[in-house]
């Protein structure tokens with residue numbers, strides 16, 4: 742059997758504006774999956790290829806760097822050296838690297854209504870930028886229909902499946 746793109750195999754949506762091809766183009770420098778032209782791209786500034794599946798995971802890792810969230814969730818998601826170049830500190834920084842997500846991320850902010858009841862008090866206690874990072878992660882993961890087993894459990898806990 743021919744090798745196919747990991748995200749095509751999982752029938753995940755493509756990066757907005759791109760089309761999935763099934764043919765592996767490159768290996769994600771962070772998680773090592775093989776993905777096609779519609780599921781990853783090379784960042785010329787850092788000279789690395791990144792798959793789109795790593796985007797929500799890195800948004801969560803970024804959000805967890807705020808100690809209050811990590812403390813309340815009783816967990817930490819350390820940023821590995823291999824992925825430190827891909828971590829963003831704000832949604833604006835995400836959109837500089839991934840302008841393809843501008844439309845769906847800027848249309849978010851409705852997530853509060855959909856949050857599980859158990860997480861609403863925690864959510865309200867978070868700084869705005871932390872909320873925005875998690876919100877963007879949820880919107881991207883939903884829109885591209887990533888599977889929950891491919892996402893960090895902390896992110897899944899914020900999503901009302």
Ligand SMILES: [Zn+2]
Nearest residue numbers: 746749777780
């Ligand atoms: Zn693909």
Ligand SMILES: [Zn+2]
Nearest residue numbers: 769772792795
């Ligand atoms: Zn990846």
